[in-house]
Amino acid sequence: MKTQNFDIIKSSGESVKFSIDKLRASLHKTGADKETIDQIIDKVRDELYQGISTKEIYNRAFALLKKKKSYFASKYKLKKAIYELGPTGFPFERFISELLEYSSYKTDVGQILQGKCVKHEIDVVAHKDNKTSLIECKFHNEQGLNCNVKIPLYINSRYKDVKTHWDANPKKDTTLTEGWVVTNTRFTEDAIQYGRCCGLYLLSWDYPNNDGLKDRIDRLSLYPITVSTLLTNREKQFLLSRDIVLCRQLIHDKFYLDHLGVSEVRKKKILDEITQLCPNKN
Incomplete structure (x- = not known):
């Protein structure tokens, strides 16, 4: 069956036709290379079925991106990361x-x-x-x-x-x-x-x-701290409670990771991910 014939269900409950072009565009915005994007699209396409939710498609693409590079996945989860700024406004x-x-x-x-x-x-x-x-x-x-x-x-x-x-x-x-x-x-x-x-x-x-x-x-490149794929939910909430809402703020206030008891090895991975999200941004 051709992919354009698959009906997918949006979060609103609305049924729409699956679009490879939309999936490709969202993956392209992460900065992933063409080979990576093509591989992910091929795997997602193989797992399509009638009535699959956009959430399931997102989760699959996210997992594949995270295996490749964590900061690709961070950019891909931007919309979800904004929701994670809650539960209060x-x-x-x-x-x-x-x-x-x-x-x-x-x-x-x-x-x-x-x-x-x-x-x-x-x-x-x-x-x-x-x-x-x-x-x-x-x-x-x-x-x-x-x-x-x-x-x-x-x-x-x-x-x-x-x-x-x-x-x-x-x-x-x-x-x-x-x-x-x-x-x-x-x-x-x-x-x-x-x-x-x-x-x-x-x-x-x-x-x-x-x-x-x-x-x-x-x-x-003003990504919320919640896009990080390496910080735990508890750590994100701790940082938000200290008014650290942007990834780039953590680059300057990295001492908060010490307060959280983050190991040096893991701290380096977290800061590397965030630096890749905010290149050459002061």
Whole structure:
């Protein structure tokens, strides 16, 4: 049977046709060479069956990549690694803050701002070029849960309340120009349409096109610490509790591995993996 005739089940429960091109593209983004990619595709193709889940396909490809090189597998698990920033949304807020810091923003996390009517706790307040943006992060720790139109509707009302008070205060050093909604999943079409209409900036896993979270992370090599295939879940949670949310932060704060009692041999392997994920990045 030809591979394009296999139905696979997405995390949302939707049935779609298997696409070799999509699998090849996701493997290519890891930096794996053509020979490795071809070998993995051949093995995955041999194990396809009607109704196989995308999770099963992912797990198989991940295991094969990990056997080849751990940092290939780390890049491949990026989407899953974002979910692992949970179960609370705070590490995700810290992660978004760090992404913006590396794009020349100055950020504050968890700020209380006065609106015209009430006070609001804002996940991330970002400043750049005398302009300020208010950023709300909607984190989901389960796949298949998307942000519908109710989210930007709610966020826009909060933004407008804060902006009314902000604009009435002549002592402000910056101009409040934009509200953002950031999610680790996807927006529904209605949510995107509303965001465009009211002027909210929406950022999701794959939106805007070619400038979504996955694109920004790959472009800047700002991988979350949870992509590591060598750190245990306990070690990752320890690092997240110390605000180490990026792999590159651990390169500078490697003493945390000593606190965790990591052996010198294993520490070298962990740092080698992370250095390969963040080449020539300071």
